[in-house]
Amino acid sequence: MPQVTQISPNDPPTLRSTNKFKLLFIILFKLTILLILITLIAVMLVTLILQAILFLLNTHPSKPEFFITRAHVDRLNLTRPSTLHSSINLTIRSYNPNGYEIYYDEIFVHASYKGQKITTQVQIPPFYQDDHEKINSKCAYLVGHEQIVGYDQVESDLRAGKLELNFEISGKLRWSRGSLKSRFNVNCVAIMPFGTSYVKGPFNCSTTL
Numbered sequence: 001m002p003q004v005t006q007i008s009p010n011d012p013p014t015l016r017s018t019n020k021f022k023l024l025f026i027i028l029f030k031l032t033i034l035l036i037l038i039t040l041i042a043v044m045l046v047t048l049i050l051q052a053i054l055f056l057l058n059t060h061p062s063k064p065e066f067f068i069t070r071a072h073v074d075r076l077n078l079t080r081p082s083t084l085h086s087s088i089n090l091t092i093r094s095y096n097p098n099g100y101e102i103y104y105d106e107i108f109v110h111a112s113y114k115g116q117k118i119t120t121q122v123q124i125p126p127f128y129q130d131d132h133e134k135i136n137s138k139c140a141y142l143v144g145h146e147q148i149v150g151y152d153q154v155e156s157d158l159r160a161g162k163l164e165l166n167f168e169i170s171g172k173l174r175w176s177r178g179s180l181k182s183r184f185n186v187n188c189v190a191i192m193p194f195g196t197s198y199v200k201g202p203f204n205c206s207t208t209l
Helices: 013-059 151-160
Strands: 065-079 083-095 102-113 127-129 135-148 162-175 181-193 197-200 204-208
Touching: 065 162, 065 181, 065 204, 083 102, 102 135, 127 135, 151 162, 181 197
Parallel strands: none
Antiparallel strands: 065 083, 065 197, 083 135, 102 127, 102 162, 162 181, 181 204
């Protein structure tokens, strides 16, 4: 770094001017170095923040969404003493809101009434959902024979000619980024008439991981 010569009143004007120029040069040089350091630090901080955001997005992906678009009811009857028979064919759609793939390793579906399972549990074959084909459709045929329910629970539903069912979907999934795995549970609520019918959705579904 250039040496600064002390300015004396007895120095010639040319020497004093040269020393002032050197001092100004040193100040500008230090300010330039300081600005460069501040810029580098700011760039590093912005880079770290962006990397942290990307990390959070990759390790905390959005949960998938499920919809039941229609239900073909072949049979939904209640016989005394409080025995429920059901045959329901569901069309289920899953939506991937992320920009990367989801693998569904296990997925099960059953119907319940007032917290009581009324059909056997059906397994849907594992499938893969990429980031381009964001919606997949699957079918599940649910059957329940001679499922005992409390007659006092369904008495008002019998008078109304319909009842509220819960279609429950559960299983295991994993995301292609971050090697994350999770169990998921989906609850879909639908008002179903007794007898034979075709009910068009989408039904109200909520997903938890």
